[in-house]
Amino acid sequence: MAVHQPAVVAVDADEGSVRSRISGRVRRRILINVCRVALLGGALGGWELGVNTNHIDPFFWGQPSGIYKQLKTWITDGTPQGSLADQILVTLQEAVYGFLIGVSLGVVLGIALGRNRFLADLFSPFIKVANSIPRIVLGALFTVAFGFGLTSKVILAVVLVFFGVFFNAFQGTREVDRNLLSNARILGASRWQTTRQVVLPSAFTWILASLHISFGFALIGAVVGELLGADKGMGLLIRSAQNNFNANGVLAGMAVIGVIALVAEALITALENRLLRWRPPQMAGDAGV
Amino acid sequence: MSSSPSINAIELRGVTKRFATPSGGIHTALRDLDMEVAPGEFCAVVGPTGCGKSTTLTLVSGLEKASRGTVKVDGRPVTGVTPGVGFMFQTDAVFPWKSVLDNVAAGPRFRGAGRRKANDAARDWLRRVGLAGFEDRYPHQLSGGMRKRVALAQSLINEPRVLLMDEPFAALDVQTRSIMSDELLGLWEQTRPAVIFVTHDLEEAIALADKVIVLTAGPGRIKATFRIDLPRPRKAQEIRFTDAFVSLYSEIWEALRSEVETAYARSTAEVTT
Numbered sequence: 134m135a136v137h138q139p140a141v142v143a144v145d146a147d148e149g150s151v152r153s154r155i156s157g158r159v160r161r162r163i164l165i166n167v168c169r170v171a172l173l174g175g176a177l178g179g180w181e182l183g184v185n186t187n188h189i190d191p192f193f194w195g196q197p198s199g200i201y202k203q204l205k206t207w208i209t210d211g212t213p214q215g216s217l218a219d220q221i222l223v224t225l226q227e228a229v230y231g232f233l234i235g236v237s238l239g240v241v242l243g244i245a246l247g248r249n250r251f252l253a254d255l256f257s258p259f260i261k262v263a264n265s266i267p268r269i270v271l272g273a274l275f276t277v278a279f280g281f282g283l284t285s286k287v288i289l290a291v292v293l294v295f296f297g298v299f300f301n302a303f304q305g306t307r308e309v310d311r312n313l314l315s316n317a318r319i320l321g322a323s324r325w326q327t328t329r330q331v332v333l334p335s336a337f338t339w340i341l342a343s344l345h346i347s348f349g350f351a352l353i354g355a356v357v358g359e360l361l362g363a364d365k366g367m368g369l370l371i372r373s374a375q376n377n378f379n380a381n382g383v384l385a386g387m388a389v390i391g392v393i394a395l396v397a398e399a400l401i402t403a404l405e406n407r408l409l410r411w412r413p414p415q416m417a418g419d420a421g422v
Numbered sequence: 423m424s425s426s427p428s429i430n431a432i433e434l435r436g437v438t439k440r441f442a443t444p445s446g447g448i449h450t451a452l453r454d455l456d457m458e459v460a461p462g463e464f465c466a467v468v469g470p471t472g473c474g475k476s477t478t479l480t481l482v483s484g485l486e487k488a489s490r491g492t493v494k495v496d497g498r499p500v501t502g503v504t505p506g507v508g509f510m511f512q513t514d515a516v517f518p519w520k521s522v523l524d525n526v527a528a529g530p531r532f533r534g535a536g537r538r539k540a541n542d543a544a545r546d547w548l549r550r551v552g553l554a555g556f557e558d559r560y561p562h563q564l565s566g567g568m569r570k571r572v573a574l575a576q577s578l579i580n581e582p583r584v585l586l587m588d589e590p591f592a593a594l595d596v597q598t599r600s601i602m603s604d605e606l607l608g609l610w611e612q613t614r615p616a617v618i619f620v621t622h623d624l625e626e627a628i629a630l631a632d633k634v635i636v637l638t639a640g641p642g643r644i645k646a647t648f649r650i651d652l653p654r655p656r657k658a659q660e661i662r663f664t665d666a667f668v669s670l671y672s673e674i675w676e677a678l679r680s681e682v683e684t685a686y687a688r689s690t691a692e693v694t695t
């Protein structure tokens with residue numbers, strides 16, 4: 134860490150070595166992606182082969198070519214309940230609303246309780262109990278209480294998203310470096326300024342980590358809500374496929390949801406990298422799975 | 423600068439600080455400590471590790487309250503964090519998510535200055551600590567010495583009348599440290615706050631200070647106070663070899679040595695029992 138002249142750090146590392154390191158990284162990326170495609174192809178091919186050689190019963194387990202055909206039908210002819218895009222949009226809307234509301238509530242309450250001993254002591258037993266019950270069951274209640282529309286799904290998604298974000302925000306608030314808090318106080322920060330400019334950015338590392346899982350929970354909330362009762366959406370599409378003993382339909386619905394989740398994950402990672410620009414690269418590096 | 427020189431910038435009278443230890447006992451970090459620092463005076467504090475140097479600073483800053491005794495800054499008892507006090511912490515305390523400019527501008531911004539005014543002042547201070555051109559960096563992109571400069575500018579921009587420094591340069595290598603000492607003296611001459619400068623390094627203490635206080639092994643109290651009447655402006659690297667410096671060094675080291683040995687004997691006894 135000893136640097137004798139400040140100028141040393143201002144100059145970039147040797148350009149040639151940087152370039153060769155970059156091309157090495159690109160090569161590794163390509164290799165990994167090729168292997169991923171091969172793995173996926175192998176699994177799907179094995180599945181298809183298993184069906185063709187009568188080792189797998191497609192009535193129960195579907196088959197890749199059938200799923201592909203189903204997707205094609207949905208895209209070209211639409212689904213029995215309207216176009217595929219409509220179903221995706223409905224589910225996405227429920228999930229995104231649930232995600233945004235759940236994350237906001239989780240962050241605000243997590244930080245508030247993390248900053249306030251009294252509130253933390255007051256609420257902690259209730260939150261622990263609420264977290265340990267299987268909340269997904271509440272979906273049945275919400276469907277009855279709020280009907281087949283948007284509201285019941287959004288509320289279920291909120292309930293699922295909230296706790297993960299809440300616990301991370303709470304823990305992140307508790308883990309803020311005491312030195313930084315002292316420094317802010319000395320420099321003249323009010324309690325609110327400290328919360329906004331020290332606690333929040335510091336807890337952000339924790340909060341962002343929880344967002345990856347949270348969008349998945351929001352999707353689960355929306356889809357399960359639709360399975361329990363809806364007039365539109367991917368969950369309903371899966372449900373009616375199931376009612377028709379159409380295994381390929383169920384799996385095709387799942388594939389569509391999987392793609393949505395992947396896209397959302399990429400967006401969240403991009404957001405994370407933007408917001409955490411201040412972190413040293415070895416911490417912010419792409420260690421995501 | 424205070425208009426009435428008779429009032430001490432910092433004054434501790436009969437200060438005792440106790441901590442509850444995790445094992446349920448009580449640890450006395452300071453006992454009956456008396457200390458005063460005049461306005462514009464540079465006071466260095468040396469003492470063995472664990473004798474309560476950092477604790478003294480947190481009491482003066484108002485971050486912690488004394489268990490007994492009074493702490494005054496500018497003649498007023500300290501009841502909480504006081505506006506005219508700056509503090510450079512023992513470990514890095516710059517905000518890692520703020521750019522260098524925003525870190526330095528933080529103090530004025532917290533105190534209600536507009537963004538423009540705060541940024542202008544911050545740029546000026548960055549120039550003074552030799553970091554012009556690094557405004558947009560994040561702290562992790564700086565060297566350890568540069569981060570210390572950011573911390574220094576961050577404290578000085580509030581123009582404190584009292585500046586508390588807790589081993590600010592301890593983590594730096596010897597050369598960088600003596601450069602930083604000279605720069606600190608240059609900046610201190612400009613605004614002349616009263617300073618308490620905690621250090622392990624006796625040479626650094628003598629080179630910088632008007633007064634060196636030696637604390638006893640914990641619980642800390644004053645063992646001896648030494649006036650340093652070396653002429654200013656000083657250059658830390660050159661002053662080291664003068665006769666006056668060498669004789670002061672051996673005199674203070676004599677007082678410090680027995681305390682260091684006591685503290686050391688205690689810590690090894692703890693390990694062996």
Ligand SMILES: Nc1ncnc2c1ncn2[C@@H]1O[C@H](COP(=O)(O)OP(=O)(O)OP(=O)(O)O)[C@@H](O)[C@H]1O
Pocket residue numbers: 441442443449450451469470471472473474475476477478512640
């Ligand atoms: N919050 C605390 N709770 C309990 N004990 C504490 C606390 N803070 C400090 N102490 C104890 O008080 C004593 C003095 O601590 P302090 O940090 O002031 O020492 P120091 O002189 O600054 O040491 P160093 O030179 O190693 O930084 C130590 O024995 C330490 O263990």
Ligand SMILES: [Mg+2]
Pocket residue numbers: 475476477512588
């Ligand atoms: Mg200390």
